[in-house]
Amino acid sequence: MLSRSRILLATETAAMTYRRRWRGSVFSTVLTPVLMLAAMGLGLGSLVDKGTAARRASLGGASYLAFLAPGLLAAAAMQTAANEAIYPIIEGIKWRRTFHAMLATPLTASDVALGQLLWIAVRIAMTSAVFVVAIVAFGAARSGNILLALPGAVLTGTAFAAPVAALTATLDGHQGLVSLMRFGIVPLYLFSGTFFPISQLPAVLRPIAYVTPLWHGVDLCRSLALGNASLGRVALHLTYLLAWTTIGSALAVARFKKRLVV
Amino acid sequence: MSDVGRPTVVEARGLTKRFGTTTAVDSIDFDVAQGEAFGFLGPNGAGKSSTMRMVGCVSPASDGKLRVLGMDPSTDGPSIRARLGVVPQDDTLDAELTVRENLFVYGRFFDLPRRVISERVDHLLDFVQLGEKAGQKVEQLSGGMKRRLTIARALINDPDLLLLDEPTTGLDPQARHVLWDRLYRLKQSHKTIILTTHYMDEAEQLCDRLVVMDKATIVAEGAPQELITRYSTREVLELRFPVGQQEAALDRLAGLGERVEALPDRVLVYTDDGDAAAAEVHGRRLSPVSMLVRRSSLEDIFLRLTGRSLVD
Numbered sequence: 001m002l003s004r005s006r007i008l009l010a011t012e013t014a015a016m017t018y019r020r021r022w023r024g025s026v027f028s029t030v031l032t033p034v035l036m037l038a039a040m041g042l043g044l045g046s047l048v049d050k051g052t053a054a055r056r057a058s059l060g061g062a063s064y065l066a067f068l069a070p071g072l073l074a075a076a077a078m079q080t081a082a083n084e085a086i087y088p089i090i091e092g093i094k095w096r097r098t099f100h101a102m103l104a105t106p107l108t109a110s111d112v113a114l115g116q117l118l119w120i121a122v123r124i125a126m127t128s129a130v131f132v133v134a135i136v137a138f139g140a141a142r143s144g145n146i147l148l149a150l151p152g153a154v155l156t157g158t159a160f161a162a163p164v165a166a167l168t169a170t171l172d173g174h175q176g177l178v179s180l181m182r183f184g185i186v187p188l189y190l191f192s193g194t195f196f197p198i199s200q201l202p203a204v205l206r207p208i209a210y211v212t213p214l215w216h217g218v219d220l221c222r223s224l225a226l227g228n229a230s231l232g233r234v235a236l237h238l239t240y241l242l243a244w245t246t247i248g249s250a251l252a253v254a255r256f257k258k259r260l261v262v
Numbered sequence: 263m264s265d266v267g268r269p270t271v272v273e274a275r276g277l278t279k280r281f282g283t284t285t286a287v288d289s290i291d292f293d294v295a296q297g298e299a300f301g302f303l304g305p306n307g308a309g310k311s312s313t314m315r316m317v318g319c320v321s322p323a324s325d326g327k328l329r330v331l332g333m334d335p336s337t338d339g340p341s342i343r344a345r346l347g348v349v350p351q352d353d354t355l356d357a358e359l360t361v362r363e364n365l366f367v368y369g370r371f372f373d374l375p376r377r378v379i380s381e382r383v384d385h386l387l388d389f390v391q392l393g394e395k396a397g398q399k400v401e402q403l404s405g406g407m408k409r410r411l412t413i414a415r416a417l418i419n420d421p422d423l424l425l426l427d428e429p430t431t432g433l434d435p436q437a438r439h440v441l442w443d444r445l446y447r448l449k450q451s452h453k454t455i456i457l458t459t460h461y462m463d464e465a466e467q468l469c470d471r472l473v474v475m476d477k478a479t480i481v482a483e484g485a486p487q488e489l490i491t492r493y494s495t496r497e498v499l500e501l502r503f504p505v506g507q508q509e510a511a512l513d514r515l516a517g518l519g520e521r522v523e524a525l526p527d528r529v530l531v532y533t534d535d536g537d538a539a540a541a542e543v544h545g546r547r548l549s550p551v552s553m554l555v556r557r558s559s560l561e562d563i564f565l566r567l568t569g570r571s572l573v574d
Contacts, residue, residue: 005373006340013367020358101354103320105371105419106340262281262321 006107010115013102014088015122029127033134036072040195041065041140058197062142062226069140070149070225071194073131074156074217080127081157082185084120085164086177092116093169093259103260113169113256117162117249124157125150142226149221152237156217159241160185162248169255193218216240268295271423271454272317276326279312286312288478289326294456299449302458303465303560304475305570310458311351313475314427317456318348331422344372347421349412351428351458357401361392364400365415372419379418386414390444406437413444424448426457430464442467462560474560476568486560493566494558495520497536501529501543501550514546523565532562 045064049056059067092099092112099112107115128150135141168177191201192214198206209215220237223229272294279287287309294300302310315321316328319335319342328335330342355364362383369379387393390410395403403411409429416424429445430438445468449455459465465472466486474482474489482489499519503511508529515522519533529550533539536555543553565571 003340009371009373012370016363016367016370017356017359020363096356096358097352097354098356100320100350100352101356101368102371104318104343104346104348104350104354105368106344106373107371108340 006111007115011118014119033131037138065140069135070221071218074221075194077153077157081161085161089168109257109260110253113252120161128153146225148224152221155241159213159244166251166255188214273329278325280324297452299455299470301465301469301472308475309478345422347416347424349426362396369418390414424455481567493563495532496534499531499536499539500554502552
């Protein structure tokens with residue numbers, strides 16, 4: 001059996017398990033974009049759009065809602081990724097020990113790690129697709145280009161999921177991961193250009209934003225959706241996000257082996 | 263080929279497992295022949311589970327040679343595991359899934375076609391007497407049922423070698439007997455079985471041949487009866503004395519039978535004629551609270567070999 005097909009078998013199991021409890025996730029998948037777009041896009045946006053011409057120019061000439069939506073899409077992908085790379089993986093390793101059962105079969109630790117990451121990518125694609133539908137429903141899509149932002153969002157998610165999965169497999173408890181969510185993911189969410197262009201940040205903080213994968217994801221999705229993407233910039237974002245995904249995946253494989261094969 | 267003329271399924275030479283500075287398995291040798299029921303008997307921490315995990319190709323050996331089904335676990339892990347059935351010591355069932363789904367998901371790991379799995383699931387659930395529970399979630403099952411389900415799960419790929427790590431530990435006596443009955447049937451069907459246990463009765467009932475492990479090494483090897491003949495007497499006289507009086511009684515028991523062994527709570531007299539020894543105890547004007555003559559068991563062998571009892 002090829003290892004590629006073994007990875008898919010691991011993914012298939014994750015999907016079968018998810019099918020048992022998808023109802024619980026529907027609520028957050030649908031409600032998150034609706035609430036965020038309504039409160040931030042429509043509510044806050046009505047104030048922002050009354051601002052000066054200069055302020056509107058910093059949004060690329062778009063309405064605040066149109067500016068915000070692709071950024072939120074990328075940020076939501078990051079959140080889904082972080083969640084999916086924490087709890088299901090602790091469960092598999094420690095709480096339900098399902099990964100240990102998998103390792104007694106032809107599957108290897110690297111099949112389990114990559115199969116799990118592939119499933120997380122599928123999950124991100126699912127939640128992002130729902131998000132895009134909500135964006136269209138809110139009239140926040142300026143053109144069909146919003147569809148181009150969808151793969152961008154998935155890549156943003158995997159750039160987080162892979163290294164977070166590696167970290168999850170490393171840590172013993174989940175307290176460290178709760179802290180990661182609170183002090184890592186939440187600030188990123190707020191300060192990576194999701195809600196306002198990072199040109200609004202103090203000059204000293206801007207380089208930090210440039211280093212975070214989320215800013216690259218937000219800018220990628222936004223420029224694709226608003227149709228003002230330049231080839232060089234898109235290539236830079238893609239390369240950066242792919243690098244995080246690839247290196248993170250390699251780390252995840254290594255950490256899964258170290259943790260599960262003793 | 264093993265010395266009984268059947269193909270060798272597992273061959274270990276100098277097999278060693280180290281965790282940091284501790285040596286869990288210290289250079290052990292053993293062979294398991296096809297169709298054999300082979301046991302590792304020993305107390306907790308003797309290295310049985312570490313050995314099982316190496317044979318199961320989930321834990322790499324630190325040193326020595328290991329061949330499972332003619333292949334090398336360090337390079338052919340997936341191919342070997344494809345032909346193994348594993349019942350691990352810790353329950354790894356998915357509690358959120360139903361009984362049937364657990365078997366189904368596991369079967370998919372072996373890339374078995376769905377149709378084949380469906381056919382086998384019904385048959386296996388009947389075999390482990392869980393047919394009526396097929397649609398129930400695993401978390402609703404008792405400990406004994408979960409263990410039976412794990413056995414069914416281990417059989418989903420029709421394995422050439424079945425590995426059972428402490429299959430009945432933690433189960434009540436009735437559940438153990440149900441499980442033994444199923445394992446005995448597997449043994450009768452000439453499946454090759456390796457099991458670990460710290461219950462001597464389990465080893466006696468299920469194993470054709472076993473090794474006794476203690477402190478990471480093998481201290482004896484043979485068929486259960488053979489070991490009893492070699493290391494013990496035919497019968498054992500067990501004596502219990504009132505609290506505080508055992509010490510004094512021991513002096514007067516000296517020379518009785520072939521050997522006298524004092525445990526914290528009782529005295530064991532090893533002899534080929536238990537009734538004669540019991541008469542002698544009265545003859546020496548000793549009055550124990552209770553006297554019991556029984557057959558020698560693997561427990562006695564373990565005591566003899568290590569100076570400790572099996573279940574502390």
